[in-house]
Amino acid sequence: MADLSVKIAGIKMKNPVMLASGTCGFGEEFSRVFDLNLLGGIIVKGTTLKPRAGNKPPRAAETPYGMLNSIGLQNPGVEAVINEKLPFLRQFDLPVFVNIAGNSKEEYAELARLLGKAKGVSALEVNISCPNVKHKNSGLFCQDLGDVYAITKAVKRKSRVPVFVKLSAEVSDFKETARAAARAGADGLSLINTLRGMAIDIKTGKPKLANVIGGLSGPAIKPVGIRAVYEAFSAVKIPIIGMGGIASAEDAVEYLFAGASAVAVGTASFYDPLTPFKIIKGLNKYFEDNSFDSVSVIRGRVSL
């Protein structure tokens, strides 16, 4: 067996394969399908200060090689996450990243403070790129460099665990965005969140999502994710968790070449819940076949 272990921002993981936020709940459901202990890590559902009911259904639509979702950050709120969800995950030997979302930098900071005190949190993933909640100007926080810096800084100040900032590729200058997060002290980046898209039912003329616009995920967005990781890798020194359309070990290797230190699987585990394990197995084979003795051998080594 190849040594697939990685250490990102000081967090040790058995392998670089994680589950992406919003695609694995808080681990309970997948624990009925497979052994969570085999994973590199888990990034749990976006957590907000107060419980959120989420958007009106229909919330999902299938699209070519992908899907749109407009869940709207349905979650039980940070208190329930700490008291009811994290204890379950503490049973496993598994780094837990808690994804947080707020409406202001104060909310992000408060979430960081509360979760920093909680047991069983390895890191925070700061979602400033959710397409399904409304902000000022109806844009994404990460589209404003000032917000990227201010929110990251506010979270860093309160957090006792490493902070990963999750960005969207829908920004005008990706490298500048990554640099803003790094300058504010981010310990790592998570790239990418979904891309905003829309689908219309031609029988009714109505949008397929009640929310009209949703986030596109799945294999369709992989090239965008690869590009984002590649650009960020050249711009900043902090580790990157790559995601977006990863469905196979080959996809994961591609992200590593682009510059990712770890990868997260999202949509693919909806249609094949065993995807993360197939990837771990495939990575083992790839590293053995090529006699690479660690993940860092290929990280960012795309040859131009």
Next chain:
Amino acid sequence: MKKQKFNINVSDAVILSVKETDGGYFRMKLAAPVIARTAKPGQFISLKVNASGMPLIRRPMGIFSAGKGCVEILFKAAGKGTEILSKKKKGEIISVLGPLGNGFTVREGLRHAVLVAGGYGVSPVAFLYRELKRRKINTTVIIGAKNKKLLYKEGFKSPKITTEDGSRGFKGLVTGQLDKACAGLSCGTSAVYACGPVPMLKAVAQVSEKHGIECQVSMESMMACGIGVCLSCVCSVKEGMGTGYKRICADGPVFDSREIVWRT
């Protein structure tokens, strides 16, 4: 750590048969021993109709029968995925995820059940019907269809048939027959079980509630994951003084009708 319980199975199943049946439905039999062992009426499975490529997302299917290592489904070739499914051949392999969701609840002391099925809702209802027969519970079956060409009634003993155009059985909707069936029943020991299109479920719930009879409805929605992680399949439910959302795949698909907030 607690012993882990893996009770949702994902496996490659061999297709044992695909048959076109009454009403333009297809019946597919799969070798899925792990699922067959525990599946209960009202639960469902989810199929990846193409191993790779489109359609990407699995298709949920009610369980028509389960036992002896096999699971059967009943479906219409209604769109991209089910079209492909209908053309599968014996011996082909298909990835099956299940059993999913919570099935129908048959309370201790239940004496009389009224089953109402519309469209492919007849599939889980047939599974429940056999279970109720086995438990010797009095059962009335009402099946609704647009017309006789779309009717599936195999395996039910003297079901009450209703068609919208009157081409078979009673003309009209299932609710007329349901109203009659409920009339003589005592509410404490009876229950209505329904699966079909949402407008039918809503009407069935109203009739049952009028008679004070418990009604369990099997809901449906587009499902991305089928196991409860994506939160895409929610329906509105009453929660305390207000309303909230529940996942149809994991908290349902069967709900007590009084819990549902029907969207008009």
